[in-house]
Amino acid sequence: MAEVDHLAAERATARFDVEEMKVAWAGSRHAVHVADRMARLVASDPVFRKDNRTMLSRKELFKDTLRKAAHAWKRIVELRLTEEEADLLRQYVDQPGYVDLHWGMFVPAIKGQGTEEQQHKWLPLAYKFQIIGCYAQTELGHGSNVQGLETTATFDPKTDEFVIHSPTLTSSKWWPGGLGKASTHAVVYARLITEGKDYGIHGFIVQLRSLEDHSPLPGVTLGDIGGKFGSGAYNSMDNGVLRFDHVRIPRDQMLMRLSQVTREGKYVHSNVPKQLLYGTMVYVRQSIVADASKALSRAVCIAVRYSAVRKQFGSQDGGPETQVLNYKTQQSRLFPLLASAYAFRFVGDWLNWLYTDVTQKLEAKDFSTLQEAHACTAGLKAVTTSVTADAIEECRKLCGGHGYLNSSGLPELFAVYVPACTYEGDNVVLLLQVARILMKTVSQLASGKQPVGTMAYMGKVQYLMQCKSAVSSAEDWLNPDAIQEAFEARALRMAVNCAQNISQAASQEEGFYERSPDLLEAAVAHIQLIIVTKFIEKVHQEIPGHGVKEQLQALCNVYALYILHKHLGDFLATGCITPRQGALANEQLGKLYAQVRPNAVALVDAFNYTDHYLGSVLGRYDGDVYPALYEEAWKDPLNETVVPEGYHEYLRPLIKQQQLKLSRL
Ligand SMILES: CCCCCCCCCC/C=C\CCC/C=C/C(=O)SCCNC(=O)CCNC(=O)[C@H](O)C(C)(C)COP(=O)(O)OP(=O)(O)OC[C@H]1O[C@@H](n2cnc3c(N)ncnc32)[C@H](O)[C@@H]1OP(=O)(O)O
Numbered sequence: 110m111a112e113v114d115h116l117a118a119e120r121a122t123a124r125f126d127v128e129e130m131k132v133a134w135a136g137s138r139h140a141v142h143v144a145d146r147m148a149r150l151v152a153s154d155p156v157f158r159k160d161n162r163t164m165l166s167r168k169e170l171f172k173d174t175l176r177k178a179a180h181a182w183k184r185i186v187e188l189r190l191t192e193e194e195a196d197l198l199r200q201y202v203d204q205p206g207y208v209d210l211h212w213g214m215f216v217p218a219i220k221g222q223g224t225e226e227q228q229h230k231w232l233p234l235a236y237k238f239q240i241i242g243c244y245a246q247t248e249l250g251h252g253s254n255v256q257g258l259e260t261t262a263t264f265d266p267k268t269d270e271f272v273i274h275s276p277t278l279t280s281s282k283w284w285p286g287g288l289g290k291a292s293t294h295a296v297v298y299a300r301l302i303t304e305g306k307d308y309g310i311h312g313f314i315v316q317l318r319s320l321e322d323h324s325p326l327p328g329v330t331l332g333d334i335g336g337k338f339g340s341g342a343y344n345s346m347d348n349g350v351l352r353f354d355h356v357r358i359p360r361d362q363m364l365m366r367l368s369q370v371t372r373e374g375k376y377v378h379s380n381v382p383k384q385l386l387y388g389t390m391v392y393v394r395q396s397i398v399a400d401a402s403k404a405l406s407r408a409v410c411i412a413v414r415y416s417a418v419r420k421q422f423g424s425q426d427g428g429p430e431t432q433v434l435n436y437k438t439q440q441s442r443l444f445p446l447l448a449s450a451y452a453f454r455f456v457g458d459w460l461n462w463l464y465t466d467v468t469q470k471l472e473a474k475d476f477s478t479l480q481e482a483h484a485c486t487a488g489l490k491a492v493t494t495s496v497t498a499d500a501i502e503e504c505r506k507l508c509g510g511h512g513y514l515n516s517s518g519l520p521e522l523f524a525v526y527v528p529a530c531t532y533e534g535d536n537v538v539l540l541l542q543v544a545r546i547l548m549k550t551v552s553q554l555a556s557g558k559q560p561v562g563t564m565a566y567m568g569k570v571q572y573l574m575q576c577k578s579a580v581s582s583a584e585d586w587l588n589p590d591a592i593q594e595a596f597e598a599r600a601l602r603m604a605v606n607c608a609q610n611i612s613q614a615a616s617q618e619e620g621f622y623e624r625s626p627d628l629l630e631a632a633v634a635h636i637q638l639i640i641v642t643k644f645i646e647k648v649h650q651e652i653p654g655h656g657v658k659e660q661l662q663a664l665c666n667v668y669a670l671y672i673l674h675k676h677l678g679d680f681l682a683t684g685c686i687t688p689r690q691g692a693l694a695n696e697q698l699g700k701l702y703a704q705v706r707p708n709a710v711a712l713v714d715a716f717n718y719t720d721h722y723l724g725s726v727l728g729r730y731d732g733d734v735y736p737a738l739y740e741e742a743w744k745d746p747l748n749e750t751v752v753p754e755g756y757h758e759y760l761r762p763l764i765k766q767q768q769l770k771l772s773r774l
């Protein structure tokens with residue numbers, strides 16, 4: 110705890126119990142305690158220091174990542190941490206590295222697509238780090254279009270092996286994290302060819318490097334793909350390139366849970382949907398949604414605390430300067446982001462529940478919710494990452510000039526975060542998947558088929574296509590039913606409009622292609638409806654703690670009315686609300702910001718982030734920003750010498766030359 114709390118006055122104005130809000134944010138009292146313990150464990154360990162990260166060269170940064178990963182593993186083993194604790198510890202280490210892909214994709218791919226026998230063989234090795242794995246799907250020529258991958262896995266019945274080959278330059282695996290330098294193994298996605306027939310993309314476990322000296326195995330060419338956006342940031346990750354020259358692997362290294370190749374080379378597909386092959390991506394997409402709320406809340410925490418500390422311009426009578434957080438423009442830019450952080454947290458929790466539920470159903474051979482899981486994970490991944498990436502940049506601007514310094518933590522957070530809009534599915538490509546499912550659902554309405562899950566509202570088509578909002582005062586917008594109805598009507602009408610336009614095209618495919626920009630917006634409207642709905646449902650639950658429910662209610666309204674205001678064109682164009690009702694929503698939004706203002710600092714305190722995890726001099730808990738900024742500047746390598754290197758070669762001759770010229774005048 111800080112000795113001098115420059116934000117004490119802010120904390121004193123909070124009208125709710127911060128400790129109970131921590132519980133609401135984390136999900137349970139247990140979750141708060143575990144997270145707290147792990148965060149402090151990391152913060153107090155000098156190996157996990159990260160304040161110098163942006164000053165390291167790529168090689169130093171990579172070595173630092175290896176050191177941190179090894180040390181984290183040592184601590185996990187020494188302290189016998191549970192899986193939950195270990196995950197949190199890695200999160201607080203806060204440096205992207207090969208372990209993210211090992212635990213996040215390699216292990217889940219084997220769990221999801223390997224037979225029990227294969228799991229029994231490979232998982233214990235992975236769990237003990239006797240092998241290190243990555244997920245090698247994307248190629249130089251194709252990422253989004255998975256069916257377009259070119260790597261081949263041709264079965265050779267003579268030797269009972271698959272021959273893995275990269276037939277073209279564009280078939281080189283390109284991007285997999287952990288592949289470049291660290292992984293010994295990969296789950297490689299390749300076209301399965303047997304008995305002369307191409308059966309499409311399947312997963313194979315392939316060893317890449319020697320377990321003795323880490324050198325590439327014969328026929329394997331691999332390395333790192335090069336430096337990436339920003340200093341520090343995602344450059345700690347060894348995203349890699351990989352080519353195979355007729356590399357042989359035993360037949361039983363094909364992941365055979367969904368389909369098999371027999372000893373004779375016969376292809377057998379189990380009676381399951383082929384999309385289960387994409388299961389690892391679905392799993393990671395849902396975890397990326399949870400991650401979005403973490404990244405967004407970090408940026409917002411920095412911007413809120415700093416905005417409370419920073420003062421600009423005085424009162425007209427020469428009194429004290431104004432905290433920039435008191436400017437209405439600052440509030441209208443910042444508070445919707447604060448509300449979004451909470452919204453994403455709760456929708457992330459719900460998505461995690463949905464994913465668990467779908468997984469259990471799949472195990473019982475019930476595939477009925479697969480489409481719902483795909484639509485929700487793809488759509489929520491796309492919307493939450495796009496918003497978060499933009500929001501981090503907005504938080505940088507909200508911090509003025511100091512936000513541009515590395516020591517603010519925001520440039521690195523942005524650089525680390527933006528690829529989330531691309532990896533695990535480009536956001537536009539994913540939203541078009543949602544749109545495809547929306548169009549399918551609309552087309553089935555006429556046949557009387559009742560939509561289910563998050564599409565259930567579309568079943569109210571008769572009502573939602575003609576309903577008119579009853580809002581007649583700003584306060585009416587505080588009614589969750591009014592909000593819910595407006596969002597449902599907007600989403601449905603946008604989808605139906607798209608479907609009608611598509612039906613006028615020469616073919617469904619051509620119509621979809623022509624209308625894809627509108628479809629994107631319809632998909633966003635549907636996903637925003639899900640986020641609003643889940644926030645409203647959360648607030649309806651019993652939430653203990655003085656004032657906690659009231660604050661969450663206010664944030665829920667901020668989120669919904671901000672989206673309504675931002676996308677007013679949609680609501681007006683579809684006739685869901687009138688211009689007057691739009692103006693009333695904006696009026697209410699202003700009142701809500703005033704309600705949030707005294708609670709703002711406490712609302713970000715409830716994220717319970719240590720100064721180490723935040724990694725920002727602007728976001729310090731104690732608000733003592735200026736001495737920290739001043740001190741940080743002196744740590745820059747440029748300040749190691751008073752006179753810079755290069756002075757004698759370039760500056761002195763220049764200055765002397767000018768002096769000489771002047772003296773000749
Ligand atoms: C400051 C420091 C901070 C440190 C913090 C550290 C954090 C670190 C976090 C690390 C997290 C992540 C690391 C990044 C790792 C990245 C990994 C990757 O990127 S792996 C590669 C991912 N690749 C993709 O996502 C590719 C995207 N493309 C696709 O998913 C598909 O190809 C698709 C869906 C676009 C098209 O597929 P296809 O052509 O086969 O399908 P159709 O469109 O024809 O659809 C057919 C049919 O299938 C249904 N479908 C499609 N996908 C799925 C699915 N996943 N599940 C279920 N069903 C699916 C689709 O709806 C159609 O259904 P139908 O009924 O036939 O209409």
Ligand SMILES: Cc1cc2nc3c(=O)[nH]c(=O)nc-3n(C[C@H](O)[C@H](O)[C@H](O)COP(=O)(O)OP(=O)(O)OC[C@H]3O[C@@H](n4cnc5c(N)ncnc54)[C@H](O)[C@@H]3O)c2cc1C
Binds near residue numbers: 210252253254
């Ligand atoms: C940091 C990072 C880490 C990654 N880690 C891994 C990993 O561990 N393993 C792995 O296998 N891969 C990984 N990837 C690859 C990643 O999954 C792909 O980059 C991603 O799926 C996007 O595919 P792409 O690069 O082919 O983009 P493209 O599909 O080429 O996208 C280019 C543009 O075309 C647009 N576009 C493409 N298709 C359509 C369409 N049908 N309709 C409209 N517009 C379209 C996109 O919106 C985009 O604007 C990683 C990528 C990054 C950046």
